[in-house]
Amino acid sequence: MQSVEITVISAENLRVGKKPVKKSSFVAVRASSASECCTTKMSAEGGGSHPTWNEKLAVDLQPADLRNGFIMVEVYCKVTSSKSKLVGGVHVPVSDFLGGFLPSNRLQFLSYRLWDPTFERNGVVNISVKVRFPETPNGCRSFPQAPRPKAIVGVPAREQERERLGGVAVVAGVPAVWFGRSHCTYQGLGF
Incomplete structure (x- = not known):
């Protein structure tokens, strides 16, 4: 199993029904094969359509995710004290930060277009990703060897x-x- 540290930095131009988001929002992140998700705290009241979180979340990737999986990033806004509404989401391919030209253990800053439930463009989410490699018993990190x-x-x-x-x-x-x-x-x- 591979662990990925995702820092949800901020979002831009969030809208609900063609109007800017005015309430607090949060982000849910999960791997494509996972049923549970990690969530950020609510953005500060008044975060509105340009909220910031700067919160680190850890996501575990299964072997199937490493081959052709993705990470789902979804932004929600608070509607009532107990209800939230999906503002937009994106599927981030694991191949965008693992197995490319950059070393896998390097911190990478990424921005993605969000899509609302009706498949309309709805803002941008800014994240950073760092792959965490498991430590071996002697304290060294084990890096996967790809041919x-x-x-x-x-x-x-x-x-x-x-x-x-x-x-x-x-x-x-x-x-x-x-x-x-x-x-x-x-x-x-x-x-």
Whole structure:
């Protein structure tokens, strides 16, 4: 099991029914495979549409989450003393902060667009994420070892180069111009 420390920093431009949020709000965070969530405290009264929390939450990721999971971040506002209303949410892919080009144990600051229950844009949430690695009995931290393919610079990678490297070859390079459209599609939230 992998532990992730998520600091919920703030949110911007929160709205309920096209009107700015005027009441206290809080954030719920959970892994895609978890049934329980961690929540922040209520933002200060008057936090309104630009609340701040600066609160750390710990989320445990199961092995299935590490492969293709996500973390759900949902912002709620207080309606009555016992009721809260969902303002917006986002699914943060685990791949955004684990297994990329940056070391996994580095603090990363991320901002995500929030989507309300009717799938309309509704503000932005700002978080930071740091992956916590389990300690071994001798006090050292254990870092997962992922196989790294060898890079061949140039396009395309030649067949003889792939054979020389045991069939594992990745072409590394930065395109000068990218004419393609965005490949990201919004799948919807599990509200």
